[in-house]
Ligand SMILES: NC(=O)C1=CN([C@@H]2O[C@H](COP(=O)(O)OP(=O)(O)OC[C@H]3O[C@@H](n4cnc5c(N)ncnc54)[C@H](O)[C@@H]3O)[C@@H](O)[C@H]2O)C=CC1
């Protein structure tokens with residue numbers, strides 16, 4: 001595993017769960033992440049020299065920022081890898097990476113681009129969870145020349161993620177991920193900038209910034225290094241989306257200037273209908289889509305504290321499960337709810353009580 005942050009760590013845990021006898025070696029430019037990964041049992045051993053780690057590897061996973069992934073591919077191409085080795089990545093963009101990986105062609109190495117479509121605004125191996133990708137889509141971008149046996153082998157390595165594998169072309173991936181993931185991160189950061197600027201004249205503002213503002217800007221707390229790289233990689237898609245967004249904002253501006261009440265109502269109503277109809281809310285969706293994960297300290301009474309908070313708010317839990325509790329580290333509670341709004345309310349009130357909560361899709 002090259003890169004032992006949130007995603008590398010989570011994938012390593014998921015692989016180890018399904019393939020307990022494999023030897024999992026880790027490499028990272030931050031030695032403290034490596035030591036932490038080893039002491040948390042995320043990897044078996046770490047190496048401080050990449051070549052030493054990869055020489056015998058059946059599978060190499062790149063879990064580093066996307067521009068660094070390109071640089072790493074340049075480096076790996078110059079090394080002698082084990083015959084039949086699979087190289088994959090987890091980067092949030094695919095076109096540039098898959099293009100770069102064409103350099104493996106003609107060698108006995110298969111590169112398959114990958115992107116687990118779940119995560120969090122947190123970084124670092126301490127935040128890694130084996131169940132992070134459960135029920136999430138995991139996009140693979142094999143090319144026409146990719147041997148399908150290798151794709152199946154890779155899916156088998158990654159089985160413990162419990163993700164749903166789908167295949168897309170790198171171009172389609174970047175367009176879709178641009179719309180539903182990359183662009184919202186720009187909007188979230190820009191909303192925060194707007195508040196930060198106005199706060200200079202209105203110091204009360206950030207104290208008042210609660211509820212909806214916190215919900216919509218959670219992702220602005222994500223890693224600036226990672227998002228800088230994603231914007232650089234997906235430039236064309238994002239510039240196109242920004243142009244469309246400006247048109248959309250002009251439309252809203254006109255509606256407000258004209259105090260056009262029925263059109264303003266329509267604006268919110270059609271957005272609500274579309275959002276409420278997103279697949280996670282369709283009947284028959286897997287109930288675990290309404291799961292909420294809560295980090296809890298490993299001490300007695302914590303479960304009744306969490307359930308008590310929800311009971312006082314009249315929020316019903318349909319299932320509760322304790323995941324991966326080990327001594328001395330945080331445990332994780334998986335709470336299931338009947339609906340998305342119930343889960344949203346639970347997230348808000350548990351966060352108010354200082355519990356770290358996250359949704360894994
Ligand atoms: N954070 C998220 O929610 C998701 C992130 N991704 C992708 O996963 C990749 C990793 O992101 P995270 O794990 O979230 O970030 P992270 O910041 O938690 O971890 C990245 C790790 O890579 C290491 N690193 C950086 N450059 C390196 C290099 N040249 N060689 C070795 N190690 C290096 C860092 O020291 C760090 O430990 C990124 O490409 C990101 O686009 C994909 C899905 C979700």
Ligand SMILES: O=C(O)C(=O)Cc1ccc(O)cc1
Pocket residue numbers: 091092116117118119120121181219
């Ligand atoms: O925190 C969130 O909700 C995210 O959006 C996580 C995320 C970040 C990057 C990805 O490529 C995929 C998922």
